[in-house]
Amino acid sequence: GRALLVTGSGCPSHGLCRSNVQEQTRRQVAVLNATAQELFSLYLKCQGEPFSSESDKLCNPAGIFFPAFRVNRTSERKEVMVAMYKLFAFLNASLGNITRDQEELNPTAKELLERLHNTTKTTRGLISNLTCLLCKNYNIFQVDVRYGDSSKGKSAFKKKQQGCQVLRKYVQVIGQAARVLLPHLSPS
Amino acid sequence: MFSRWNWVACGFCLVLNICSPDASGGLVQSCGHIIPESPVLALGSNFTALCILNESCLDFGNIYASQIIWKIKNRLVPKEQYREINRTVSSVTFNDTSSLATPLTCNILADGQIEQNIYGITVTVGLAPEKPKNLSCIVHQLLRFRYVMTCTWNPGRHTFLDTQFRLRYRWPEEIFPDCIPKDVNNSCTITDIQFFVNTEIWVEATNALGKAKSDPLVVDPIDIVKPLPPQNVSISSGILPTVLQLCWVNWISDAMMTLKFNIRYRIVGDTNWMEVPSEDTASPRTSFSVQGLRPYTEYIFSIRCMKEDGVGYWSDWSEEKTGITTEDQPSKGPPIWRIIDTSHSPAFWTVHLIWKALKPFEANGVILQYEVTVRDKSSLSSPVKKYNVTGTNHTLQLREGTYEVSLIARNSVGASPPSVLLIPASNSKAPVKNLRTLPKHDKLWVGWTAPNSYVLKYVIEWCLVSSSSDCIIEWQIALGDVQGIDLKGIKPFKCYLITVYPLYADGQGSGQSVKAYLKQDRPSKGPTVQTKKVGKAEAVLTWNHLTVEEQNGFIRNYTILYKTIDGNETVVTVDPSKTEYTLSSLTSDTLYTVRMMASTDNGSRTGPDFTFTTQKFGKGEIEAIVVPVCLAFLLIVLLGVLFCFNKRDLIKKHIWPIVPDPSKSNIAQWSPQVPAKHNFSSKDQMYPEGSFTDVSVVEIEADDKKSFSEQDLKPFDLLKKEKSTSEGHSSGIGGSSCMSSPRQSVSDSDEGETTQNTSSTVQYSTVVLNGYRDQTPVQVFSRSESTQPLLDSEERSEDHAGGADSTAQRQQYFRQNGGQDETNTDRPCFERTKQITHANEGDLVGFVQLQISGQSSQPLGLGMEKNTQEAAVSNVLQTCTEGQTVRPETVGENPLSVDEMPKSYLPQTVRQGGYMPQ
DSSP, rough: OOEESSSSOOEEEEEEEEHHHHHHHHHHHHHHHHHHHHHHHHHHHHHHHTTSSHHHHTTOGGSSOOOOOOOTTTSSHHHHHHHHHHHHHHHHHHHHHHHHHHHOOTTTTTTHHHEEEEEHHHHHHHHHHHHHHHHHHHHOOOOOOOOOOTTTOOHHHHHHEEEEEEHHHHHHHHHHHHHHHHHHSOOO | GGGGGGOOOOOOOOOEEEEEGGGGTOOOEEEEESSSSSSEEETTEEEEEEEEOOOHHHHOOOOHHHHHHHETTTEOOGGGGGOOOOOSEEEEESSSSGGGGGGGGEEEEEEEEEEEEEEOOOOEEOOOOOOOEEEEEEEEESSSSSSEOOOOOEESSSSSSSSEEEEEEEEEEEEEEOOOSSSSSSEEEEEOOOTOOEEEEEEEEEETTTEEEEEOEEEEEEGGEEEHHHHHHHHOOOOSOOOOOEEEESSSOOOTEEEEEEEEEEEEEOOOOEEGGGGGOOOOOSSEEESSTTTTTTEEEEEEEEEEOOOOOOOOOOOEEEEEOOOOOSSSOOOOOEEEEEEEEETTEEEEEEEEEOHHHHHHHHSOOEEEEEESSOOTTTTEEEEESSEEEEEEEEEEOOOOEEEEEEEESBBBBOEEEEEOOOOOOOOOEEEEEETTTTTEEEEEEEOOSSSEEEEEEEEEESSSSSOOOOEEEEEEESEEEEOSOOOOOOOOOOOOEETTEEEBOOEEEEESSSOOOSSSSSSEHHHHEEEEOOOOEEEEEOHHHSSOOOOOOOEEEEEEESSSEEEEEETOOOOHHHHHHOTTTTTEEEEEEETTTTEEEOOOOOOEEEOOOOHHHHHHHHHHHHHHHHHHHHHHHHHHHHHHHHHHHHHHHHOOOOOGGGHHSSTTTHHHHOOOOHHHHSOOOOOOOOOOOOOGGGGGGSSSSSHHHHHHHHHHHTTOOOOOOSOTTTHHHHHHHHHHHHSSSOOSSSSOOOOOOOOOBBOOOOOOTTOOOOOOOOSSSSSTHHHHHHHHHHHOSHHHHHHHHHHHHHHHHHHHHHHSTOOOOSSHHHTTTTOTTTTGGGOOBBBSSSSSSBBBBOOOSSTTTHHHHHHHHHHHHTOOOOOOOOTTSSSOOOGSSOOOOOEEETTTEEEEOO
């Protein structure tokens, strides 16, 4: 699919796109990076066997779609921002699906659900900030985004496995994103 | 003021129901209605309402718009506000809705004056919401990953209407659900917040009259976080006794928010917090080593945190945790002092060594024991004595001399530096000067001027002065470079005796003392004054000093206030050292009230009133009056005696003239009865021979009174005069009290009786014989001035009497006296004059009395009257003779024989019925 950043010309809520957005974005990525591993571990723990013991095999993300994040520290900031936008738009949708599935599959796993909620919210905020940055700094009002497959209608195992695969990939990519963003979003 | 507009929107509609043509079918129709229906109006705006009548009613009810009247509640709206738009529509206009009330009704006057309601509406008046102001938000951390944001604002004025407030927030491309306050209108809490996103927050207020929106607040919620305080704080002792290490857990990850910290700590029991410098804890951490602590001291710690950049809010202080540092060796020796008791013998001292326990920060641990070392400085050969003591005092018996005492405190780590006290043989060094005190809040500052010599330290002793108990000494040591300290624990209104000793390296100065109060009050009672001595114009007052407990301060003076009952009060100020004062210039014989007042710097108290009366006479005044008077009296008496002595002959002549003894006169020798008289030897002794040389006897006939010359009667007149004033006086004959009896009898006689006279011119007695009533007059002797021998009288007597009757009369006279003499010789009579007072002269005519002069006065003879007073007189006489019965004898009834004649007699003046002594 395609994510529509803005509905018209001009940046939305221009008053909210302040100079601190870059730092906010970096902190958001840092928070996600700091909590991703704990989230993944907690997720595995809450899914029970065989995910807790066979995570490497069951959670291999090779078979799922995950946005490519082919940027590095030398990439242009605009390119990085766009890649980030595609990544977190995907993650936001995927985390939403995972949260929904876990609320169904593990309604008593409060901490996991809370972390999933917080991570999802953070990605929402991150998308908001990236929208602001793309619009304000690069006049990008539209970015093509691809979302993952929906887990609706799948079995519980499949839902768990899909969530596990996404989160494992998320742990890998968020670390890379954090490293990439460090020079680009450091306070100037 | 707007409360009347705050109506309950109770719609009511009073409808005039008129039976329409369809009424028979059961339907009821209104004849009209008002528009607008239930309007909400802005306060102060204008308002117009229309009452529209139904056409159907016009014909049936004969009702038209011109008949419409408007009412607010039950008050008629002035018709000036009506307007008839057409025959079915009437309007009413209000220029200011504040005059409106509900309900507003449309009425009609049917059939002339019958008022009937057509329709009514409820009118609501209020205000549009104001723009909410002062919007602010704070994010509270509830759990590790849970945060809520609470925003507050000022809702503005009261609108009198139902007004909704909504807290709204959004991101650039996303608007979140509104937060609607519950039960309040000025705050709301958002539970779904996201950090690191600029969030626009605002408040909207909405009611029927409009909507208002606050200024938006754009904030990243991470910048308004109040985090939870650090958790699980633990304290551990460090290697050093002055260090404690704190560890804690932060509830916010560094990725989310880096923190800075505040660490505060205090010693247990102390209320003042100390704080670790903020720059030392400005970076993220989970532990910190607090240094510079006291050894072996328990501390309380608490931590708080906030966002590292200082944007946001400090968390609450964490739970307090305690930790104790490890022991260290005592940092100093205990302060030591001594009290020397020489009461038993000046040569041997009982030395009480006393020292203070080290304060915790000095002891640096638990003091296990004290080591006391005593070195005799007077004798180098004397061994050093050591004592281990666990208490804080030690008593030594020492010979008078100079000693050095050192004291060491020891704990588990080590020993303190020694405290050294030199006990010299005498305090011969210079004392401090200018010792003074000054109260400072609850402390008493003691200051002094240092002596010229270098002083190691000072010892300040103080004790509470009491009249009932000994002074319990407290003491404190001050360093030698200070010249004043604050004494703590001093009670107000109590007197303290403060002594300062300077301690030198080689001795000790004598103590200087001062008394002081931390705070003074007026005395608790006034002195009781009383008089020690009261004089005519002065009084000596005494009183006792107030006890030190009663003084409550320094007695600056006593004031004596004294006054008379109606006089002004006089005030005298007396030095406080006095206990006695003399009031002078007092008024004699006056009641004074005196009281006494004791004054301190902070007030006075008056004692009880005391009254005294000054004396009427001064000291010596009575003596000054009495002594001269007595002296004068004595002088007069002495002069009188001298005068009498010098003029004794003349006096004797006048007062005690020599009465010649008739028995020794020639005529006596010549008279035939004379020899019988000489039988009385006693009378011979009493009247020696030759004593009566100048006796003249005049014989007077009773009926021949007129025959006497005036000169002859003169003595009788004088006697009469004397009678009236001579009661109880001596008769002048013999000076005996008994001598007065006959005269007294006479003095009580009637004035009209014949009087006798004993003037100085009378030299001799004159015996006048007079008859009693019908009896033959008795011959009497009458005083005569003649010095001639009584030859003529005798002759004339003989001639006249010649017979036995005359002789018998004379014998009767003498016998009467002699008869009484026998029974009353040793009985003095002192009462007779009084007892016979009641007898009148006439009654006494029949009595015969005789008074004989001699060494003792004796009643010699009594007469008895014949009248009714006889018994009374008899009683009187009985009393006089103490029970002896006196038998009165009348001349005629009891004639006496010659043998019964008196043994002696005196010349007498005899008047009718009696005798008058001379």
